[in-house]
Amino acid sequence: MARIDLNGDVGEGAGQDAALMPLLTSANIACGIHAGDVETMQVTIELARRHGVAIGAHPSLNDREHFGRRELPLTPAEAHLFVLTQTRLLQIIARQCGARVAHVKPHGALYNMAARDPALAAAVAAAVREADPALVLFGLAGSRLTEAGRMHGLRVANEVFADRTYRSDGSLTPRNLPGALIQDVRQAAAQVRRMVKEGRVKALDGTEVAVAADTVCLHGDGPDAVGFATRLRQELLRAGIAVQAFGS
Numbered sequence: 001m002a003r004i005d006l007n008g009d010v011g012e013g014a015g016q017d018a019a020l021m022p023l024l025t026s027a028n029i030a031c032g033i034h035a036g037d038v039e040t041m042q043v044t045i046e047l048a049r050r051h052g053v054a055i056g057a058h059p060s061l062n063d064r065e066h067f068g069r070r071e072l073p074l075t076p077a078e079a080h081l082f083v084l085t086q087t088r089l090l091q092i093i094a095r096q097c098g099a100r101v102a103h104v105k106p107h108g109a110l111y112n113m114a115a116r117d118p119a120l121a122a123a124v125a126a127a128v129r130e131a132d133p134a135l136v137l138f139g140l141a142g143s144r145l146t147e148a149g150r151m152h153g154l155r156v157a158n159e160v161f162a163d164r165t166y167r168s169d170g171s172l173t174p175r176n177l178p179g180a181l182i183q184d185v186r187q188a189a190a191q192v193r194r195m196v197k198e199g200r201v202k203a204l205d206g207t208e209v210a211v212a213a214d215t216v217c218l219h220g221d222g223p224d225a226v227g228f229a230t231r232l233r234q235e236l237l238r239a240g241i242a243v244q245a246f247g248s
Contacts, residue, residue: 002196004236005157005215005246007105007138008229009058011036011044016225021047023229025245026054026215028105028138031086034060034068041090045097054245055094056103056138059086061110068108069175076123082110083127091131103157103246104128105138106145114148115140115171121148129154136246141211142170157246158212160195162188162232163219168207179204185228189235192216196241215246 007026010017012035021027027048030036036044048055059082060068083106091101106114106124114120121144128137129152139145141158149156163182165173173180182188195201195213203209218229233243 001240001242003242003244004192004196004213005054006218006229006233006243007056007159007215008218008225009107010048011040011058013040014225017044017047019226020218020229021053022051023226023233024051024053024218025243025248026056026103026138028056028058028103028107029090030058030107031060031090033062033082033086034064034107038093041093042097045090045094045099049097049099054102054248055090055099056105056136057087057090057101058105058107059083059110060107063109068110071109071113074110074113074120076119079110079114079120080123080127083124084131087128087131087135101132101135103136103138104131105159111140111145112172114145115143118144118148121145122152125149125152125154128152138215140170140172141213155247157214159215159217160192160201160211160213161217162192163217163228166201166203166209166211168203168205168209170209170211173204185231186235188228189232189239192232192236193239193241197239 008024011030114124125148136155137149146156
């Protein structure tokens with residue numbers, strides 16, 4: 001049976017985490033920089049534990065004002081420091097809660113920059129390995145980030161998106177461009193189903209793009225993230241795709 005991990009960005013103050021968590025198999029928890037604080041990390045870790053959801057760090061650029069989504073000048077050393085310190089903080093809090101961090105998924109601009117810049121990708125992967133070589137690195141399928149993760153000996157989860165469209169080079173359509181977001185859950189589910197079962201996605205310009213799909217992202221700050229996740233799971237199960245944590 002085909003299967004996919006369903007990951008969500010949580011601990012970001014969207015107010016939907018309690019309802020969203022039972023629908024996820026992996027949770028990317030904000031580490032106090034673009035959103036959240038020690039208390040929200042503790043609460044979100046406990047929530048993930050309660051529902052058997054894999055816990056992940058969601059490190060960001062230091063730009064809380066723009067929610068970590070604005071690209072800023074960044075050196076590899078800075079990228080390494082951001083990822084390592086934020087991941088270690090979540091690891092410390094998780095241990096205090098009797099849990100462990102299983103994966104790392106960079107957030108926002110850091111994610112996008114590392115996806116295309118080999119030096120930044122290598123810095124992120126090195127930081128993840130330094131935090132714990134057993135951590136799984138989540139990165140955009142086919143990107144420099146997943147390539148760097150493998151080169152650093154990490155397990156890598158190729159991430160695809162249900163609610164975003166793609167460009168012909170396999171990158172995501174920037175949010176500020178028309179057609180970047182998919183709001184019809186049936187269209188989103190059809191896109192995921194094809195990526196999982198056929199390894200392909202149709203770009204906005206009609207180009208067929210090859211893609212590997214291990215985990216699919218659901219943004220926890222969407223206007224109806226819970227409803228979207230509920231229907232997406234239903235559509236995937238109906239298509240014969242099991243939803244379970246990566247590597248389980």
